[in-house]
Amino acid sequence: MESEKNAATATTVYYNSACPVCDAGIRDQRGRMQACNIKWVDVHTEPGAVTELNSELEAVRERLHVRNADGELLVGEQALAALWSQTSGRRWLGWLTLRLNFLTRPLYNYIARQLYHWNRRRGHW
Template identity: 45%
Template sequence: MSKPVLTIWYNTRCPVCDDGIVRQKRRLIEAIKAGQIAFRDINAEPSALAGYGVSLEDIRRRLHAIDADGELLVGADVAIAVWLRTPGEGWLAALFGNRAALPLTRYAYDRFADLLYAWNRRKGRW
């Protein structure tokens, strides 16, 4: 099997994150079966991205992914990369990932991620 085009690390202990990934997995079932996309639980591999200088807490705070070229994607850029590969969701990538919208998309994603991370910490979801 070839290397995935996109490997996404996420926090399964966050119910919002986990639900979102479960939804995407259902939509990407063929790409997952073909080995093109992989979803990985960072809690099972806490040092998986240490070589990129990324900590467990960084990944609990924001989605992280590695593309086929070995490049690190973070936050909104991961969401856009997933939308590009998800049937029927390319329009989301075009809307939120275009040159004009991308800075605002990243800002909004980061603020939401900060709130979600704080909520998970308060709830003790580690």
């Protein structure tokens, strides 16, 4: 019963391991968050998981998606901020990302879009 409760309240991260840059970032983040109750879902190996988000696969390939413990869906820089806010030594990054979202949102979106197109050209999916 307790494990069901923990599974229901876990943060779920939806990421795309086919992108080498994204995969490296997630591997680093996973290593830093080993003690946290996080479910990691790789949409490259589990493409059907996007139905949990009521989203399209391409949208999740392009931007990080996080469903927090409250069930709220966070995308892009908000998703990163949510993870950093739970990471020892990086909480300040989460705080800063949210406070400066007028800068961090367009920057994240630009980088995500460029990575997405680069990955498509390289045939990563």
